[in-house]
Amino acid sequence: MNGSPSHYVMLFKAVSYALKAESILKAGVLPHKLIPVPRQISSDCGICLRFEPQHRASIEALLSGKVAVEDIRPLIC
Amino acid sequence: MKIVNATGLACPHPVVLAKQAIEANEQVQVIVDNETALENVKRMGVKLGCDVDSQAKAGGIYEIMLTRKTGAAVPAVPVSCVASSPSAGPFVVVCPEDKMGRGNDELGAVLIRAFLHTLAEQAEKPDVMIFYNTGVKLTVQGSETLDDLKTLAAAGVEILVCGTCLNYFEVKDKLGAGVVSNMYDIVETLSRAGRLLSP
Numbered sequence: 513m514n515g516s517p518s519h520y521v522m523l524f525k526a527v528s529y530a531l532k533a534e535s536i537l538k539a540g541v542l543p544h545k546l547i548p549v550p551r552q553i554s555s556d557c558g559i560c561l562r563f564e565p566q567h568r569a570s571i572e573a574l575l576s577g578k579v580a581v582e583d584i585r586p587l588i589c
Numbered sequence: 590m591k592i593v594n595a596t597g598l599a600c601p602h603p604v605v606l607a608k609q610a611i612e613a614n615e616q617v618q619v620i621v622d623n624e625t626a627l628e629n630v631k632r633m634g635v636k637l638g639c640d641v642d643s644q645a646k647a648g649g650i651y652e653i654m655l656t657r658k659t660g661a662a663v664p665a666v667p668v669s670c671v672a673s674s675p676s677a678g679p680f681v682v683v684c685p686e687d688k689m690g691r692g693n694d695e696l697g698a699v700l701i702r703a704f705l706h707t708l709a710e711q712a713e714k715p716d717v718m719i720f721y722n723t724g725v726k727l728t729v730q731g732s733e734t735l736d737d738l739k740t741l742a743a744a745g746v747e748i749l750v751c752g753t754c755l756n757y758f759e760v761k762d763k764l765g766a767g768v769v770s771n772m773y774d775i776v777e778t779l780s781r782a783g784r785l786l787s788p
Binding site: 547 | 695699702707733736
C-alpha cells in the first residue's frame, strides 16, 4: 500500500448531471462505472462516476463545458 | 476489565449484556458457548467501534475481548441478532425487475446498478440470487450490472435466472451470468430462504 489511489470518483451536484456525464463518457468509450458515493465521502444517498487514474485527463477533457463537475476525489483502498 | 458470563444464554441476551457492559466499561470480556452468540457479539463490537478479539476455549466456550478505542464515545447501535445455526435457510436476494423501486424508471435503473455494485462489494454476500420478469435483463450481455453479477458469481453466489423470462424477452442466448433456472428451483429456493431481500 503506497497510498496512491486505485480510482478517482467524480462528484456532481445532482443525479441528472451524473447521468448526463455518463452518457457522454459512454459515447466517448471512456471506461467508468456509476457507483453510489462512497460512505467516507458523503453519507448522502448519491451516485458518482468512478474511473481509473489513467483516464482522468481524457474524461475531464471530454466533459469540459458540457457537465458541471462538483469535485474529483481519490479513492484509496 | 468487566467480565460478562453469557454462557447458557441464547441470542439476543449475550449481545444485550455485552452492549450494556461496554457502554459502562472501557474493556469487557464476554464468555459465550455458541457460535451464533460469538458472531453476534463480535459484530456488535465492530459496529460500536471496539477492537474485537476472540479465542476459542475448550468445551465450546469462546472468550471475546471488546476494547473501546481510547476516548471514543460509544455510538448508538441497535441490538441485532442473526441466527447462524445450520438449520437457517439461505440468504436469498430476489430481483423481480431491472429497476429498484417504483415511480421513476430512469431513477430505478440507476438505483439497481448502485444496489448491485454495493452488494458485490459487501463482505456478507447472499447465498442465492434470483432474477425473474424484467430482472433477467440485468444478467444478459450488454447489461450495466453484468460485471457486478460476475463478481458475485465468482464469490460463490448462486445466480438463478428465470428461463421463461429469458425466452419471453428473447435473450436466452445472451445470458452473461448465472444459470438458466425454472419455477421449481425458484419456488423451492424462495420457500427455504432464511432471509429474503428484494431491492
